[in-house]
Amino acid sequence: MNVFTICSDRQKGLLQAVPTVFSNCYHSYCMRHLASNFRSDFKDLLLERLFRRAARTLRESVFKETMEKIKAKNERAHKWISNIPKENWASFYFKGDMYDVLTTNRSECFNAVLKDARKLPITSLVEHTRHQTTQFIQKRQKLGSSWHTKLTHYAEERIESSLRESCQYTANRVRTHEFEVKSLETTNSVDLITRMCSCRAFQTYGLPCGHAVAAINITEFDPYDYCDECFDAERYQDTYVEVVHATLDRTQCHESPEPLMTILPPLAKRPPGRPRTRRTDRELKG
Known part of the structure; x- marks a missing residue:
């Protein structure tokens, strides 16, 4: 069974429904909605920026440092954030594939397109x-x-950026598929078989980071060999190869030989309390 990621705004029973219905998926909380709720409670732009930084960073040291800054500025804000499981919103701790997508903006675009059409008749x-x-x-x-x-x-833009970044690194082979990648300030470990880098960008974005490209450059392989298939231009084209055909009007439709099914509206709910009787007050007194 495939493991996938769902990003939601946590509303309307989703916290209970997602793990029940999609038990094999990872649940990511939309950062835009979290930040909006946070802003409503604390109304502090600097705190909100720190909150977003903690969500986006791929290094644990930066996450902890940012959370300490939030705590030093406002302990109540720190407690508010800490009450949300970091495995559902912080990129460093999230176990699924996010590809740097921290919001539900893509689905919100579809909602915006259908906003005015919601009032139309069903057909x-x-x-x-x-x-x-x-x-x-x-x-x-x-x-x-x-x-x-x-x-x-x-x-392509991310690969170009990684190629430029790799020029400042020196890669040394530790064993066949493992490399030590150094710069003047940092040292990172790259594993080409698992497609992982200690900076976590390789496995998070699904594309080689600068450290990985530096390691790949001393092999016989190409950075394009280590990109997730979902980024292939051919895969993109295949995604939209099908079409939605036009709907014919009633004069061009063939009548179905099967009898039409009559669907009745749902029964009205009874008001709470004892069911009413038809007896009058006079009958009750008699």
Whole structure:
């Protein structure tokens, strides 16, 4: 069974529902919603920035240092954050794959598209959704077909950044697949088989970090050999290869030989208390 990650705003029973329904997944809490709730309680921009820094850092030392700064400035804020399991919001402690995605912004974009359509009748709502989905796929088909690189533009930019960064490192082979990568200030360990670096960027982003590229450069391999398949331009194009076909109007639809099923509305709920009787007050007195 595949293990995947769900990012949510923790609302409307999701804290109980996600581990029950998706017991094989990791649950990430949306940082935008957490920061919004934090801002409502403390109204301190510096504290919020420290909170976001603690969420994004990939080094445990930086996480602990940032949390201590929050505690020194406001102990109540530190307690508020500490009451949220760090395994669900802090990048360093999160066990699943996040790819540097800490918010539900992508799903919120879909909600925004359908915002005005929610008031439409159901058939119009479905047709509006189909039309928007068609445009969404069409746009990405055109974008993907314009690429002539091995990876998506996002991944290509990250690889270029890692290539530039690798120039400042010196890599030494420890054994066949393990390397020690040094700079003037830091030393990191890279394992090419597990695709892990002690800086945690390699395994978090799914793309070689600068340390990993420095290690790869002294092998016969290429940095592109160590990128997650989800970043392949060809995979992106395959994602949007299908289309949502147009809906025919009723005059062009074939009548079904099966009898139509009548779906009745749900029964109205009875008001609380004893059921009413038809007896009048006079009958009760008699």
